[in-house]
Amino acid sequence: MGRSPCCEKAHTNKGAWTKEEDDRLIAYIRAHGEGCWRSLPKAAGLLRCGKSCRLRWINYLRPDLKRGNFTEEEDELIIKLHSLLGNKWSLIAGRLPGRTDNEIKNYWNTHIRRKLLTRGIDPATHRPLNETAQDSATTTTISFAASSAIKEEDQKISTSIGIVGKESINPVQEKCPDLNLELRISPPSQTKPVESFKSGGRGVCFSCSLGLKDSKSCCSCGMDNIGPTGAGTSNIAYDFLGLKNGVLDYRSLEMK
DNA sequence: AAAATCACCAACCGCGTGGGA
DNA sequence: CTCCCACGCGGTTGGTGATTT
Numbered sequence: 001m002g003r004s005p006c007c008e009k010a011h012t013n014k015g016a017w018t019k020e021e022d023d024r025l026i027a028y029i030r031a032h033g034e035g036c037w038r039s040l041p042k043a044a045g046l047l048r049c050g051k052s053c054r055l056r057w058i059n060y061l062r063p064d065l066k067r068g069n070f071t072e073e074e075d076e077l078i079i080k081l082h083s084l085l086g087n088k089w090s091l092i093a094g095r096l097p098g099r100t101d102n103e104i105k106n107y108w109n110t111h112i113r114r115k116l117l118t119r120g121i122d123p124a125t126h127r128p129l130n131e132t133a134q135d136s137a138t139t140t141t142i143s144f145a146a147s148s149a150i151k152e153e154d155q156k157i158s159t160s161i162g163i164v165g166k167e168s169i170n171p172v173q174e175k176c177p178d179l180n181l182e183l184r185i186s187p188p189s190q191t192k193p194v195e196s197f198k199s200g201g202r203g204v205c206f207s208c209s210l211g212l213k214d215s216k217s218c219c220s221c222g223m224d225n226i227g228p229t230g231a232g233t234s235n236i237a238y239d240f241l242g243l244k245n246g247v248l249d250y251r252s253l254e255m256k
Numbered sequence: 257a258a259a260a261t262c263a264c265c266a267a268c269c270g271c272g273t274g275g276g277a
Numbered sequence: 278c279t280c281c282c283a284c285g286c287g288g289t290t291g292g293t294g295a296t297t298t
Contacts, residue, residue: 016266016292038283054284055267090286105287106265 013047017056021046025053026061059102066098070107078104078112083126 013021028044034057037050046053070078074096081092089101089108096104108123116123120130 014268036283050283051269051285052267058285059266087287101286102266110264 012041012049012052014052017048017060021048022056022061025057029057029061055102059100062100064098065100070099070111074099075112075115078108079116079126082108082112082123 024044024046028040028046032043037054040046040050040053041048044053048056077096078092081095085091087105089105093099093101093104113123116126117129120128122129
């Protein structure tokens with residue numbers, strides 16, 4: 001029973017990579033490009049499984065990796081993306097050029113989690129710890145951050161961009177497991193001014209609230225650039241998330 | 257100085273998914 | 278339609294250096 005191993009384990013090295021192995025892998029990929037990981041080790045003369053080669057390349061050897069300490073801006077961006085996407089590390093990494101999902105995952109678990117805890121915020125739900133404790137007595141939530149929709153301010157955001165989180169479990173869903181709980185992001189039904197893309201009601205567009213003030217996604221909102229309708233701002237937010245016609249295209253969030 | 261504990265992060269493992277046969 | 282393979286992802290583990298006792 002069980003899954004067949006991804007490679008012949010009897011003749012593969014495990015553990016830390018040596019300089020020589022790194023050099024071989026780099027040389028092979030420079031010559032032949034990425035891909036076909038299963039056959040790569042043999043072709044490159046490496047006693048490693050393809051998976052291991054891929055991981056080593058993606059997480060450590062790739063030339064476009066940034067490495068080094070995370071900046072404060074990166075910290076905040078990770079926190080905000082995590083509040084939207086949950087533990088979708090590859091999606092988060094896709095928004096942080098030069099960073100890998102593994103790196104961000106490790107950084108989250110070692111630094112940011114603690115940082116949020118010291119701020120009194122539950123890193124799983126992005127809600128105040130005491131509030132989380134209270135709610136846990138009556139409702140069931142799991143770590144995917146769409147559950148933050150329950151919190152009033154976050155709820156505004158989720159409502160306005162139409163997050164229907166399948167992992168935001170409410171009592172009705174628990175009682176009706178057959179309900180279609182597909183995760184979907186759609187335009188808000190409302191046409192009224194959208195408070196949702198203001199950060200704490202301070203009038204910053206959604207891009208800026210994610211720390212992307214210099215990005216093309218920013219409408220140069222400043223602090224007061226959200227017009228009476230707010231419509232333009234929310235469209236920009238959809239663009240930022242890769243929304244096409246109001247539907248989230250998850251793949252567009254991934255690293256190209 | 258030695259032992260114990262903590263923190264970090266590279267690497268591994270198992271599973272889900274898409275595509276081709 | 279089903280099966281198989283390869284890839285990619287997220288969770289977890291284990292080694293190592295730093296810090297504390």
